[in-house]
Amino acid sequence: MKKIDVAVIMAGGKGSRLRSITNDEIPKPMVPVDGKPLLEYQVEALKEYGIKKIVMIVGHLGEKIMDHFKDGKDFGVDIDYIVEKEPLGTAGAFYYLKDKTDAKDFLLIFGDVFFDIDFDRMEDFHFKNAALTTLLAHPNGHPYDSDLIQTDDNGKVIGFDSKNNVRDYWYDNMVNAGMYVINRELLELVSEPVKIDFEKDILANQVKNGANIYAYHSPEYVKDVGTVDRINATVEELKNGL
Template sequence: LARMERFFLEKRAECLLFAHPNAHPYDSDLIVTDRENRVTGFDSKHNVRTGWQDNLVNAGIYILSRDMLRRVPEVKKTDFEKEILAPMAAAGEAIYAYRSPEYVKDVGTVDRIRAAEEEWKSGFPAKRNLEFPQRAVFLDRDGVINRYNGFVRTPDELELLPEAAEGLRRLNSSAYLTIVVSNQPVVARGETSEAELATIFNKMKTLLGREGAFVDDVFYCPHHPDSGFPGEVKELKIDCDCRKPKTGMLRRAAERYHLDLSACYLVGDTTGDIQCGKNAGVRTVLVKTGEAGRDGKYAVTPDLVADDLAAAATKILEEQ
């Protein structure tokens, strides 16, 4: 809550919502945000949804400015989200989402409250407190979560691998955060805009959510060091610190989520992924989906080898 309050004050917000991914976004109220985490809209679970959505759920925990109370009618029963927050968001007022991987659960069904009871008994909620060092499984996207058929430039080109959701479900029920770290040079090359890339990632999240799985966060590198592509974005044609095998994405995730990198893993399908993990000091898993290490760019040996993401999750959890 102290961390949430700091974010509220930093953003000079009128209202701050506690937001998180969950395993059932299809029957949850979703939040729509911009890149600065300003709330731009709400997508009710009662809507007929089309397109692809971010898995970002409103947990119903708020920090409000005192001025917000003046907006609430004194005697009228009010739907706070629909009648107050949604018009404010549509008007561009200062409503923000605080994204957190900490333990928040909707227990609105019998199965969900039973699962929460078991997790509470195991001590799992306390382990997800960001006051303590966390552990994560970093995941490459192409060839690990979705089929690798070259660069994905449009949502239509993204197709989940059949074992990906199962692997993520296993990790979602463990002490590990799941964080995507993906090189996306298609942005620098001018083949996909960052807005289009966000839609591609939202398709991934929507498809995973339909199968009861989620990722806690996504980091991507939009840069590319080589010039000469038609339509390329000049300012992104740089030698950055985030393009794997460099470790910028992992280090930023570690700072955001208080990660102990020595207790983390990276799952990838290329030698570049494995070299990135080695550079960051995390344990590495090479999966045989995607390129399966055949790129041969780096002479590096992974700590573990698995057939796919589901098998990788099993090996990680068994090892720990």
């Protein structure tokens, strides 16, 4: 029986690396991928999975996202919004999220990710391990400029390898895909609406404390489309049937 029917999308990105496409007139998650906004692909995929409610955290040009999706009825889901008046990083808005859903566990998706995955298996993995957070980990084509994940043999996260490190050592190409299953207890760690980085300020500290943070390893299709080249590559893959 499916236990998760709520998803949160981090849709507040400015998209500086996509300025040649956005012209600073559309928010990053609304950048067109083969003629359709990236965010619309995400909403459709989540609905197909069985998500009934989506909370979008918006900021820069967020009104364009709200004008497009409205209350979500046209897309078959219920959509609510958290509007950041100033950037709160990737976790500061969790302070407000506590009042937007009472779900015990929910999905969290970054707004610059194109994906086609089986969430059921990720959900099963999350509950089997009684995880506080489960993140989707996968190999990608640019590990040199990506933050990498270190795990034990059971998939429990034991550390993060920052992309800013000088990697003069062997490393495993296992990247945080920006997709999570999160237990509500994690929200209680955000006690005020200030700028917080989800991985560096919350997950890394929880890992140090021995919390149940797990990585669900998957080779399924997940693409960070945060640059023009990656969008173009994704469009080509779509045309070729992924």
